[in-house]
């Protein structure tokens with residue numbers, strides 16, 4: 391079956407050209423800093439985004455964790471969105487491994503943390519309190535793009551309050567494409583940025599953390615401590631470099647297809663279109679229909695994530711083409727008109 395998999399943009403298969411680039415990559419021992427392809431990837435993203443250094447790691451979770459460990463010490467605190475990935479979906483790693491206390495804040499609907507709420511959460515310098523060190527933002531958040539103006543305000547705010555500023559930019563390039571600005575313009579508002587190459591960019595494995603040489607030096611040490619020092623990782627880095635060369639501009643196609651999908655689903659009675667943001671579409675389907683819908687879609691060769699909530703997230707990516715969108719809309723329409 392020719393599956394259309396809309397569960398996530400992590401499900402992509404490496405293209406033949408990407409596999410060829412990986413196959414022929416020059417490699418060395420990265421713990422010694424000797425893998426030329428890893429070094430090229432790290433420097434490439436650092437240069438493109440305007441930072442001194444980069445660090446290649448296996449996952450976005452590890453990249454965010456290393457950033458938190460680099461910014462904060464035991465007994466420090468970071469301020470973060472209540473529904474942010476670094477707080478909610480990373481196993482509490484900063485607390486588990488760094489004795490770093492999270493201070494979650496309720497986010498606005500666009501994913502931003504209202505700065506007056508952040509200000510109210512900053513602790514006084516007093517032995518009663520954890521030391522507030524860092525503000526962590528996420529862009530895109532559930533596909534939503536944080537406005538550039540807000541990022542500039544957050545930058546000024548963090549300077550005023552002496553806080554570091556970290557971006558979980560798992561989908562930084564989706565945000566840049568949606569804003570029609572170079573990714574650098576977004577990244578430059580932050581002290582550290584974590585970028586996933588294995589989401590919409592389509593590499594099989596890998597994230598890169600960029601920042602100052604000092605912060606990345608600390609992160610490198612913590613990567614080794616966490617068991618993340620790797621050896622001939624250049625084969626993976628080659629896939630990431632290929633993705634940066636060939637899969638950034640095409641993210642616009644994913645956004646356009648998500649808009650097409652939203653347009654089609656919005657015309658179907660029986661489901662509620664909640665919205666479309668970059669490469670994600672959100673719909674509500676009443677709970678009683680979820681199981682039957684899942685079965686119906688699978689029979690039509692379509693995979694979506696069905697959990698226990700009525701809200702469904704459909705994600706477009708490299709392996710979903712126009713025909714896939716049409717087939718999906720048709721399968722939904724078929725289910726709800728039966």
Ligand SMILES: *Cc1c(COP(=O)(O)O)cnc(C)c1O
Pocket residue numbers: 448449450451452454475476528530558560561586588597
């Ligand atoms: C996927 C994701 C991560 C973590 O990436 P993994 O590679 O799955 O660990 C972090 N933040 C956001 C917003 C993500 O979507």
